[in-house]
Amino acid sequence: MSSTNRTVVVTGIGATTPLGGDAASTWEGLVAGRSGVKPLTQEWAAEQAVRIAAPVAVEPTEVIPRPQARRLDRSAQFALVAAKEAWADAGFETKAGEGADVDPDRLGAVIASGIGGVTTLLDQYDVLKEKGVRRVSPHTVPMLMPNSPSANVGLFVGARAGVHTPVSACASGAEAIGYAIEMIRTGRADVVVAGGTEAAIHPLPIAAFGNMMAMSKNNDDPQGASRPYDVARDGFVLGEGAGVIVLESAEHAARRGARVYAEAVGQGISADSHDIVQPEPEGRGISHALQNLLERTDLDPAEIVHVNAHATSTPAGDIAELKALRKVFGDDTDHIAVSATKSMTGHLLGGAGGVETVATVLALYHRVAPPTINVENIDPEAEANADVVRGEARKLPVDGRIAALNDSFGFGGHNVVLAFRTV
Secondary structure (H helix, E strand, O other): OOOOOOOEEEEEEEEEEOOEOOHHHHHHHHHHOOOOOEEOOOHHHHHOOOOEEEOOOOOHHHOOOHHHHOOOOHHHHHHHHHHHHHHHHOOOOOOEOOOEOOOHHHEEEEEEOOOOOHHHHHHHHHHHHHHOHHHOOOOHHHHHOOOHHHHHHHHHHOOOOEEEOOOEOEOHHHHHHHHHHHHHHOOOOOEEEEEEEEOOOOHHHHHHHHHOOOEOOOOOOHHHOOOOOEOOOOOEOEEOEEEEEEEEEHHHHHHOOOOOOEEEEEEEEEEOOOOOOOOOOOOHHHHHHHHHHHHHOOOOHHHEEEEEOOOOOOHHHHHHHHHHHHHHHHHHHHHOEEEOOHHHHOEOHHHHHHHHHHHHHHHHHHOEEOOEOOOOOEOHHHHHHOEEOEOOOEEOOOOOOOEEEEEEEEOOOEEEEEEEEOO
């Protein structure tokens, strides 16, 4: 098919998160302002400086048959759980080529992970050291490879138009969805299953993030530890899970009578080129991503009423993002409701963009912005630059077409902004 500029819509959503085992329970938790952060109870946690995290609320083995789960890294398990929900939610009962109303040659999968099968890699290395060469699982390589989640989702749905795995640290999930939008817009596919996943609650990542002073050490108050925009914020809380959506050309969705959650307007991408882990303090790279989004789409800034912010609860990153919004939109940010849902889910790294896209789409669909919890004493710079939704969820305008942004940024200076709009 020749290059086109087709309208892209969201027709299915799925998630497994610290707030619930599916998209509906996750959304319910977000709107209610519930935290999924808990004390770590594993023996290895006792010697860690960080002893809190946000594990999934429902173990994937309750959804995936155990024989299959044993051959999948935890990150791929999460991706498959979320993809199965999204696929069914979009109205597909079987895989492509076996009855589903989509041509497998026009179906893609793009599932990202920032770290990949790190638990498999580290656990199997322990097996090698403690039990010897012959005890290492023959499934280790297909489990630990970063493209395992995407490959397994592709196998589940029967995707043959392309199966891809962007790896851009904490921007990975959003970059996957942006890539999927372009696959449809340019005519490579009619339907793409896209999102992000991560499973890194393990002694080494916890120790490494903790030693680089990136994570909160507020072990005595787990549910209050992730506090974006609060003056007492001291780092992110590690979460795990996955968020997946089904994207489809508007024509293909209309032909099969699919329900549409929102239009996927497009993406804006940039890089800071500032530091491997620190954000550019004035948000210049983020500003460029926002400007890139506006230049590449027909999005009217006046339509934007909500932002699901990246806001991880770090002193520098939270403010840089808000400065960028103010720089690009000026006083127009006064009518934009900013939510930092990581205050409830923790930071899912490469899975964050997927889960937060689900939240952004549902915020538009229900016209409700989730709250940012734990903001007891808001940073004056945050208050000066944005209207942060605090305390309770806030209703969004009920009339007319509205739009929302999902921001995702990652180590290495990756910046991705996704835009969605009501239909």
